Amino acid sequence: MIALTVNGKKHEIQAEPEMPLLWALRDLLGMTGTKYGCGKGLCGSCTVLMDNEPIRACSMPLAAVADKNITTIEGLSTDGGHPVQQAWLQFSVPQCGYCQAGQIMSAVALLRKNPKPDDEAIDAAMSGNLCRCGTYTRIRKAIHHAAEQGGAK
Amino acid sequence: MTLSRRAFIQRLSFGSAGLTIGLQLQASSFAPADATEFTPDVFVTLEASGTVRIRCHRSEMGQGIRSTIPRLIADEMEADWNKVVVEQALGDAKYGDQNTDGSRSIRKNYDRLKRAGATVRTLLQQAAADTWQVAPDQVRIHNHAAHHADGKKTLGFGALVAKAANLPVPAADQLTLKPEKDYRYVMKKEWELLDGLDIVTGKAEYGYDVAVKDMKIALIARPPVVFGKVKSFDASETLKVPGVLEVVEMPALSPPAAFKMLGGIAVVAEHTWAAIQGREKLKIEWEDGPNAKYDTVAHQAEFEKALEDPKHVVRQHGNWQEAESQAESRLDAAYKVAGLAHATMEPLAATARLTDDGVEVWACTQTPQAAQANVMQTLEIPQEKANSVKVHVTLLGGGFGRKSKPDYVAEAAFLAHKTKRTIKVLWTREDEIQHGYYHSPSYQKLAATFQKGKLSGWYHAMVNHPIGATFNPAARVGGSADLGQGDAPYDVPHMRIVNGETDTFMRIGWLRSVTNINNAFAASSFADECAAHLKKDPLAFLLELIGPDRHIDLQAEGYGYGNYGETTERFPIDTARLKQVLNTVAKQAEWTRKRPKGHGLGIAVHRSFCSYVGAVIEVSMADNKLKIEDIHLAIDCGLAINPDRVHSQLEGAAMFAISNALYGQITAEKGRVVQSNFHDFPLARINQFPSIRTTIVSSDGPPGGVGEPGVPPVAPALCNAIFAASGKRYRDLPLSQFGIV
Numbered sequence A: 001m002i003a004l005t006v007n008g009k010k011h012e013i014q015a016e017p018e019m020p021l022l023w024a025l026r027d028l029l030g031m032t033g034t035k036y037g038c039g040k041g042l043c044g045s046c047t048v049l050m051d052n053e054p055i056r057a058c059s060m061p062l063a064a065v066a067d068k069n070i071t072t073i074e075g076l077s078t079d080g081g082h083p084v085q086q087a088w089l090q091f092s093v094p095q096c097g098y099c100q101a102g103q104i105m106s107a108v109a110l111l112r113k114n115p116k117p118d119d120e121a122i123d124a125a126m127s128g129n130l131c132r133c134g135t136y137t138r139i140r141k142a143i144h145h146a147a148e149q150g151g152a153k
Numbered sequence B: 001m002t003l004s005r006r007a008f009i010q011r012l013s014f015g016s017a018g019l020t021i022g023l024q025l026q027a028s029s030f031a032p033a034d035a036t037e038f039t040p041d042v043f044v045t046l047e048a049s050g051t052v053r054i055r056c057h058r059s060e061m062g063q064g065i066r067s068t069i070p071r072l073i074a075d076e077m078e079a080d081w082n083k084v085v086v087e088q089a090l091g092d093a094k095y096g097d098q099n100t101d102g103s104r105s106i107r108k109n110y111d112r113l114k115r116a117g118a119t120v121r122t123l124l125q126q127a128a129a130d131t132w133q134v135a136p137d138q139v140r141i142h143n144h145a146a147h148h149a150d151g152k153k154t155l156g157f158g159a160l161v162a163k164a165a166n167l168p169v170p171a172a173d174q175l176t177l178k179p180e181k182d183y184r185y186v187m188k189k190e191w192e193l194l195d196g197l198d199i200v201t202g203k204a205e206y207g208y209d210v211a212v213k214d215m216k217i218a219l220i221a222r223p224p225v226v227f228g229k230v231k232s233f234d235a236s237e238t239l240k241v242p243g244v245l246e247v248v249e250m251p252a253l254s255p256p257a258a259f260k261m262l263g264g265i266a267v268v269a270e271h272t273w274a275a276i277q278g279r280e281k282l283k284i285e286w287e288d289g290p291n292a293k294y295d296t297v298a299h300q301a302e303f304e305k306a307l308e309d310p311k312h313v314v315r316q317h318g319n320w321q322e323a324e325s326q327a328e329s330r331l332d333a334a335y336k337v338a339g340l341a342h343a344t345m346e347p348l349a350a351t352a353r354l355t356d357d358g359v360e361v362w363a364c365t366q367t368p369q370a371a372q373a374n375v376m377q378t379l380e381i382p383q384e385k386a387n388s389v390k391v392h393v394t395l396l397g398g399g400f401g402r403k404s405k406p407d408y409v410a411e412a413a414f415l416a417h418k419t420k421r422t423i424k425v426l427w428t429r430e431d432e433i434q435h436g437y438y439h440s441p442s443y444q445k446l447a448a449t450f451q452k453g454k455l456s457g458w459y460h461a462m463v464n465h466p467i468g469a470t471f472n473p474a475a476r477v478g479g480s481a482d483l484g485q486g487d488a489p490y491d492v493p494h495m496r497i498v499n500g501e502t503d504t505f506m507r508i509g510w511l512r513s514v515t516n517i518n519n520a521f522a523a524s525s526f527a528d529e530c531a532a533h534l535k536k537d538p539l540a541f542l543l544e545l546i547g548p549d550r551h552i553d554l555q556a557e558g559y560g561y562g563n564y565g566e567t568t569e570r571f572p573i574d575t576a577r578l579k580q581v582l583n584t585v586a587k588q589a590e591w592t593r594k595r596p597k598g599h600g601l602g603i604a605v606h607r608s609f610c611s612y613v614g615a616v617i618e619v620s621m622a623d624n625k626l627k628i629e630d631i632h633l634a635i636d637c638g639l640a641i642n643p644d645r646v647h648s649q650l651e652g653a654a655m656f657a658i659s660n661a662l663y664g665q666i667t668a669e670k671g672r673v674v675q676s677n678f679h680d681f682p683l684a685r686i687n688q689f690p691s692i693r694t695t696i697v698s699s700d701g702p703p704g705g706v707g708e709p710g711v712p713p714v715a716p717a718l719c720n721a722i723f724a725a726s727g728k729r730y731r732d733l734p735l736s737q738f739g740i741v
């Protein structure tokens, strides 16, 4: 049994300690908002927050996240009201949308650390998140906008 | 003759066989007088509550089609968008073609979707006229209601359902379509994304996310070489992995590959992690078969041989030999573009469940009807039982042409049938990169002759592994190889366009903009080389090369040009429009403004999928490292139905093209794909992208393609810019192999 806190809710999971958090979230807890893109820490699709730090859920064994606070895209807000989500909608950032949960979680982590990032800080924080559809320039705009709206929440 | 991709697909036994039907049906001759809803055509149902249900029959993969189609219908029928519910259509021939591919969802359906909306509007108008006992022209349909000419009486849409349901559906020629100037939603800037909220809250469901009761997960170890087979295998360690349920041998693949399963060994497990571990523990001995001799690097010699004297003439006019013999000077250059994988951010996924009479499938597919046909073929379900195979289309985490090949859907159906379980087949990134339907590597030779300071002759020879070989192993040339090559819109007295022949050893398929990728790269780079040769400004030279305003008549030259399945009357090759996007993008980029030292501007223009795109890219080179400073694109796609998604498709196309130009390279050794994940098949990252500015040139032409046309001019504009900045010409993609990225 591994104890896990996801979006403020405690879970007891029956799984091997080596199972990556990604598959526990998706297959065991039915939380499919966090995406698989590479399984190797290369694309950022699976980004979640562990005690406010962005981590790649595909490369993080359950043993390493036991007793930590995990925040996934589903936990950011119940209604899409988080300033980063709002900015994403305002700039119509998503195309296919598949990478966007990871992008949003990386952006949230960035704004919590650096509430007014410049382009360079955005590029540095977001360059681990791939988007095959090519939404990067809108992501940059949306992060600036979210920062103005107090996105650091 | 070279077939267009569309014509080509229609010749396959599966694919877009459906015809446009459904609009001529009766509203319902059986409708009771108190009908609570009516469905006068396949796209729209109006409920007595006033709710309108609109079906989107095309797949959503980021192009915004789930926003575009329903809004177009809603606008035409005068529905209030707030009362519209969008449903995703199942795969069904009654919708006509559903293959969301070839940049044609709007191009091919615009009029038809308008007719669907107009049908409902006309019936509601008649129903209100009957109610009020006036002539229909005394009734105005506006914003979800019928309004009497007296200015007093109104009836909401819902109140008219029972009456409208009993009226005969008007024939197409009795419909009046809304003029563009009256649109309320269509062609307007601000549309929220239909699935935007679901996407940003993690609720959107992709093929990978499907969860059905009692579903198990399957991963498949596929033969590393196409047409390879399992010689023997040992699954004893696999079966010890907790969570692994069983191991299934898949049927081996025999030519043609088409959309059939690749074969291999499937591991069925309770969850993905168990399936991953179980697959790693399989011990398989493969029999590779004849394709194991294929080596991409070594095959280059075959490509070169094929272009020594290529015989497959695509197009010619004038007399190239004469141009050669009379030339005052000439230019020759050879170009290479590597093979590419689609690398959709969401790899492939399909779920299948057996039902009482057939199979139910959920998949991120671009082509639910081909998926349905593929399942039927795999399970030997006869055509008359097509309705027993239900294909639900989820959201697609990218498509780019890969998800129009439903091999993975067949795998899920086969495994469900074999194991009697509900099965979700997942492809890992490694699977996606190593078992693709690749954009073929290509080799091209171009030559130009000059007389009196002008271009007098143009020669373009190309060889690649043809897409046709995937469906007919004997095919050695053709199969949409001529896109962006045969239709070179240049005003030159002598022209010869030819292709070489070669064998094929992998599955080759269409990938966003298809052979335009390599052909436009070579042709638009070479045009820039010609400008440099003549010491002319590249923009001025391109305008001269395109020549006077005219419609280029390729048929008159005896070239059976496919024109993306469109007539040249409706979608001519219009040089005025080409020049207009070129001038627009040049102006936007301030082409004549002096740039700092080390900076360079590159330009290219290209027509594909019946739309026109001009590109200007600014780069700087410092310490032999490339930096992209700015990207400008301008499109003329005819009417821009959903302008924001036109902009976003251009942004995406630019990045797609740049990723490919910088890094895209699939190679095989011993028939096996070398690359496996984003470390060796990288995509460009956010820090490599400056601002992108996109412009839609206003146009009243019929809507052309949008998803693909942005791709072709970007790579040549990039390399032309590098030349301008550094004097160095790169004719070989990707650029990463030269250490400048």
Ligand code: FES
Binding pocket: A035, A036, A037, A038, A039, A040, A041, A042, A043, A044, A045, A046, A047, A056, A057, A058, A059
């Ligand atoms: S899936 Fe975790 S980084 Fe790609």
Ligand code: FES
Binding pocket: A094, A095, A096, A097, A098, A099, A100, A130, A131, A132, A133, A134, A135, B062, B345, B397, B398
């Ligand atoms: S929106 Fe499709 S991968 Fe980013």
